[in-house]
Amino acid sequence: MNGFNIQAFINAFVYAMLGIIIFALSFIIWDKISPHHLWKEIVEGKNMALAIMVGFMSLGVCVIIAAAIH
Numbered sequence: 001m002n003g004f005n006i007q008a009f010i011n012a013f014v015y016a017m018l019g020i021i022i023f024a025l026s027f028i029i030w031d032k033i034s035p036h037h038l039w040k041e042i043v044e045g046k047n048m049a050l051a052i053m054v055g056f057m058s059l060g061v062c063v064i065i066a067a068a069i070h
Helices: 006-033 038-043 048-069
Strands: none
Touching (some): 006 038, 006 048, 038 048
């Protein structure tokens, strides 16, 4: 532990940004292929089942991205 490792910080930052971009793209794709507008249905329609499904989909995609990056 000699101090701050800039290369490790840059790697972590790049992988985090890549993970966020992939997650956002997967949400957009899922929104496009689903029959309803997800965000509108969750917020305005207060569809709890859809909110839970999107939450678990988000966790699943994030776990896959984290495993691929790690």
